[in-house]
Amino acid sequence: MTIRKDLIKQILSNKENYINKIVRKNIINLIPYQSARLLDKNTLNNKILLNANESPIISIFSLKKKIFNRYPEPQSKKLIYLYSKYVKLNSNNILISRGADEGIDLIMRTFCNVKYDKILFCPPTYGMYLITAKILDIKYIKVASLKNWNLNINEIKKNIDNVKIIYICNPNNPTGNIIRQKDIIELLKITKNKSILVIDEAYIEFCSKQTSINLINKYHNLIILRTLSKAFSLAGLRCGFILSNKNIINLLIKVIAPYPIPTPVIDIAIQALSPNNLIIIKNNIKTIMYNKRWLILHLKKCNLVEDIFHSTTNYILVRFFNASYVLKKLSEKGIIIRDQSHELTLQNCLRITIGTYYECKKLIFELHKLSY
Ligand SMILES: *Cc1c(COP(=O)(O)O)cnc(C)c1O
Secondary structure (H helix, E strand, O other), rough: OOOOOHHOOOOHHHHHHHHHHHHHHHOOOOOOOOOOOHOOOOOOOOOOOEEEOOOOOOOOOOOOOOOOOOOOOOOOOHHHHHHHHHHHOOOOHHEOOOOHHHHHHHHHHHOOOOOOEEEEEEOOOOOHHHHHHHHHOOOEEEOOOOOOOOOOHHHHHHOOEEEEEEEEEEEOOOOOOOOHHHHHHHHHHHOOOOOOEEEEOHHHHHHHOOOOHHOOOOOOOOEEEEEOOOOOOOOOOEEEEEEOOOOHHHHHHHHOOOOOHHHHHHHHHHHHHOOHHHHHHHHHHHHHHHHHHHHHHHHHOOOOOEEEOOOOOOOEEEOOOOOOHHHHHHHHOOEEEEEOOEEEOOEEEEEEEEEHHHHOOOEEHHHHHHHO
16 A cells, blocks of 8 residues: 555644544554545546456446335345355355455454454455454554465464454455465364454456365354455445355344445346356456456566566556556556555565456557557
């Protein structure tokens, strides 16, 4: 996350602000998640947005329900049924959430005691594990991943005391790598009877064989997070799923807001999980993977590029010789990608979401011009 200058200014000037005597201290100093959609709010139109790992492929939906005077079903049976078919689990293994981000928060609020408990995560990884812990004032431990991005299992073992939740992102954002199945099993053994293992599978549809779903009914402490925001092309919908054994699901239901999923969201999510749409999504994934191969092929020939990390997802992490130059120049041309150079061990790294074929071509065209 880049630190926004305007926010820092605001934080400093707030020293005189009386409300700061009332608010929790951790919130005064909090640097919030830098949403990719905040960065370019004035100029969202006619830009090529390759910075939020969204799908570039559009599906058009229309609402079937048009009346909203009643509260929605707290957990839509039909939507849960459709998702249970899709993931081959039982309905009582599933909770619908307001995106995977709500899942991250809900699990912390359900399992962590602010005074004693910690969470553990492995940078470089998704930023919301840290930010949610900071918001809730829960202590955290970072155990850096190894050079090849595998988990440092030994170091995790050494730091497990008082850890209530381990958050693992698989495949990992922003590096794009898969977490080895044997490491996941090892973590489940380490955490047995002690802590919860959360596997964030936001991008799993791009490498669906790697899912840990088969482990859910074998281990009492595994939770998997899913979302419709990435492969399903529905980032604007804000719909995700929490998958676990029924004991854990029943605890999370106690904590989640009373009517967390709006009626229009349920309506459209049901359409998105129809058999026909699932076929469309599969094809979209193929298209994105094709575009990715094309993009990598051409990035390899680009003399601004130092390294391209292997990715199983819809984004690639690229180390440039001069990332800030590339970032700035591309932005001037209306191509927005995500700076990762401030993250642990990611100096000069930028994350590029795979766009349409046209967007990939435009990106290579602009990089080619810069490399003279
Ligand atoms: C995008 C993303 C999320 C957030 O998903 P939403 O369902 O849109 O809240 C969670 N985890 C990871 C790793 C992500 O990249």
